[in-house]
Amino acid sequence: MKKSGAKIFVDTLIEHGVDTIFGFPGGAVLPIYDQLYQSPVRHILTRHEQGAIHAADGYARVTGKAGICIATSGPGATNLVTGLANAFMDSVPLIAFSGQVPTSMIGNDSFQEADIYGITIPVTKYNYLVKDVNNLRRVLDEAFHIARTGRPGPVLIDIPKDVQIKETEFWEGKEIDLPPNHRADDLDIQKQIKRAAEAIRNAKRPVLYVGGGAIISGASEPLKKLAEKASIPVTTTLMGKGSFPETHPLSLGMLGMHGTKYANYAVTEADLLIAIGARFDDRVTGDIKRFAPNAGIIHIDIDPAEISKIIKVDIPMVGDANDILSALCKMLESKRHPEWLDKIAEWKRDYPLSYDKSGNEIKPQYVVEKIYEVTKGDAIIATEVGQNQMWAAQYYLLDRPRSFVSSGGLGTMGFGFPASIGAKVGCPDRVVFDIAGDGSFQMTIQELATAVQDGINVKIAILNNGYLGMVRQWQEIFFGRRYSSTCLGKSPDFVAIAKGYGAEGIRVTKPEDVEPAIKQALQTDKPVVIDFCVSPEENVFPMVPPGEAIDKMLDQGSGK
Amino acid sequence: MRHTITVLVENKFGVLARISSLFSARGFNIESLSVGETIDPTISRMTLVTSGDDQIIEQVIKQLRRLIDVIKVSDLSDMEYVEREMVLLKVSADSQNRAEILRICDIFRGKIIDVSPKTLTLEVTGVQDKISAMIGLLKPMGIIEIARTGKVAMSRAKK
Ligand SMILES: Cc1cc2nc3c(=O)[nH]c(=O)nc-3n(C[C@H](O)[C@H](O)[C@H](O)COP(=O)(O)OP(=O)(O)OC[C@H]3O[C@@H](n4cnc5c(N)ncnc54)[C@H](O)[C@@H]3O)c2cc1C
Ligand SMILES: Cc1ncc(C[n+]2csc(CCOP(=O)(O)OP(=O)(O)O)c2C)c(N)n1
Ligand SMILES: [Mg+2]
DSSP states (O other): OOEEHHHHHHHHHHHTTOOEEEEOOOGGGHHHHHHHHTSSSEEEEOSSHHHHHHHHHHHHHHHOSOEEEEEOSTHHHHTTHHHHHHHHHTTOOEEEEEEEOOGGGTTSOOTTOOOHHHHHGGGSSEEEEOOOGGGHHHHHHHHHHHHHSSSOOEEEEEEEHHHHHOEESOOSOOOOOOOOSSOOOSOOHHHHHHHHHHHHHHOSSEEEEEOHHHHHHTOHHHHHHHHHHHTOOEEEOSTTTTSSOTTSTTEEEEOSTTSOHHHHHHHHHOSEEEEESOOOOHHHHBSGGGSSTTOEEEEEESOGGGTTSSSOOSEEEESOHHHHHHHHHHHOOOOOOHHHHHHHHHHHHHSOOOOOOOSSSBOHHHHHHHHHHHTTTOSEEEEOSSHHHHHHHHHSOOOSSSOEEOOOSSOOTTOHHHHHHHHHHHOTTSOEEEEEEHHHHTTSGGGHHHHHHTTOOOEEEEEEOSBOHHHHHHHHHHSTTOOTTOBOOSOOOHHHHHHHTTSEEEEEOSGGGHHHHHHHHHHSSSOEEEEEEBOTTOOOOSBOOTTSBTTOOBOTTTTO | OEEEEEEEEEOOTTHHHHHHHHHHHTTOOOSEEEEEEOSSTTEEEEEEEEEOOHHHHHHHHHHHHHSTTEEEEEEGGGSOEEEEEEEEEEEEOOTTTHHHHHHHHHHTTOEEEEEOSSEEEEEEEEOHHHHHHHHHHHGGGOEEEEEEOOOEEEEOOOO
């Protein structure tokens, strides 16, 4: 039996367990859309291709499955680029499809032609231009393998229109023939595990520094075991948030530029730093020469290229975090560090996260705290980028993984809202909140139409400060309060906009109305935008100035 | 330090673009790059010359290994190896310096592969230092055109 490329496409997706795709049609993908019309796969029509790819990304982060999105050739395809770069930076498994002009017309500057293959080489884990329908099935199978295994990442597949139409008998899956997706260096892992266990046994001031890799790997259980057994405090990166319960007594919260003081102090004083699926990002390390200056470093990562990329590692362990931690746990006896934990308790007592609660303006931190309380810490939190993102990270404590959806590596404004839509589609039974900034939200606000049309009940909490707040904060502290192009002027009427799209809108201007508004939003069976009018010039603290050591943090009142 | 690295890659569309994109995206420099098919036509061999401190070279190698189409990466600088580069040189030659050019060509075991009333074209093969030395000697005569292949290299057989 022969099948067309478009039919192979849809059938293969179904075989790989795909139930939802996010996309936006156009001329070069008409044959595929025609197949989707009769298929059981749910297609969610976004209002911009960037919305589609961020939604697929959010879906992937909360489910662990590959997110799928599709766009037409030319402008449709180029609209995917930010989303690909975003997923690439954060190691998110994603497969993006773009239509392409027919193979005979490639290279002729044809209508809506763009060299999306060439454009996306640097922002994908791998990409394909499928020129022959006989290869389509193999390419699709390979793409799922590449996107999901090893260090996950986005794959783009560019499919010319004639390849979608042509028919072939070669549509059955075969074993794929690919080099191993990650190769351990020639390190004997058993030997390394022994060395790590020895180092942990000898450590007096150990700290676990846990990143997104622990979430990807599903390593929360062995991580908790290890921390409790050897009595090691745990700090997570923004991407690692939720891998270790943040309400646990051993939790230090987030480290880095806007991390807690106690996390940054602990890392600075540590004699052993155990990095797990974390990549020593500059937002985390500050001045690298003064990062964990007294510590031996153990680094567990699936990607050999991450080992000693930024900082020289003493005990490298290449492999899956879950596997390695489980093996490591077995090698360890219980151990206590009363002095070290006392020291940390002291820091926690003396330097808690705090903000100025005086005055009768709504503080953005207060809003996040209330969302936390009302949702009992059990919501999925998406964030935009900027101050809103940092407050969400600081004040919404998460006890479980795959619940924090935030653009870490690329810092893409406009990511959070469409990603929250994807997250809600992936986890329909959980409450999903997008903690948004007034600036970021306006970059993908059109996706309100998507949420309304498809009945995707996400809640958007805008921390409306009237500014591109994070940039304004830098201007305030480092550029003498010269607010160049960061004031957003008179705010658009977000309530009216929400209602205009058919969603619900609530405006909150008084602290006492914060909690009732959140409750009302949760009771409303619709997407809801809550416009929290918060203190315009509130800053995120603590803050490590760029290039400083992470224990040299600015605090409330400094810099003004 | 300068390193000579050989890379076996899948011989398919786009691989060269991926390698050069990697080098530009990560700010690694490429001093020379040469590519050709191996005995197995589905596999190509690249020889590339790059420089940097140990940490950078380690990253160059690890980042190359991350690429899906890369099969094997070896840093020849860690072992004994042989290397060659070929150069074609069109030199302006008049009655006065023609003999001198021929002599230099001879010393470097080059070949004259084209002659015209006003030029001589030389083909020379050797290690990069030798080629550079020869170019230095011919420069005063007036080099009209030059084409270098970039270095190719392989490890020495174990004895
Ligand atoms: C405005 C702003 C401010 C920020 N401030 C901070 C801050 O104060 N603190 C902070 O922490 N971040 C901050 N970030 C985020 C920061 O930019 C980085 O995105 C983040 O620190 C990287 O997290 P990570 O190290 O966990 O790495 P990720 O990007 O999550 O990388 C995951 C790592 O795990 C590895 N891995 C993948 N799978 C596995 C597996 N199965 N087993 C083992 N390893 C695996 C990967 O190879 C990779 O090395 C900020 C971002 C923005 C936009
Ligand atoms: C697409 C994009 N453009 C610019 C930036 C730079 N940037 C980082 S944070 C920020 C301000 C975000 O403003 P808003 O969404 O209102 O959040 P706030 O910081 O006020 O909470 C800007 C402009 C970015 N991260 N992404
Ligand atoms: Mg703002």
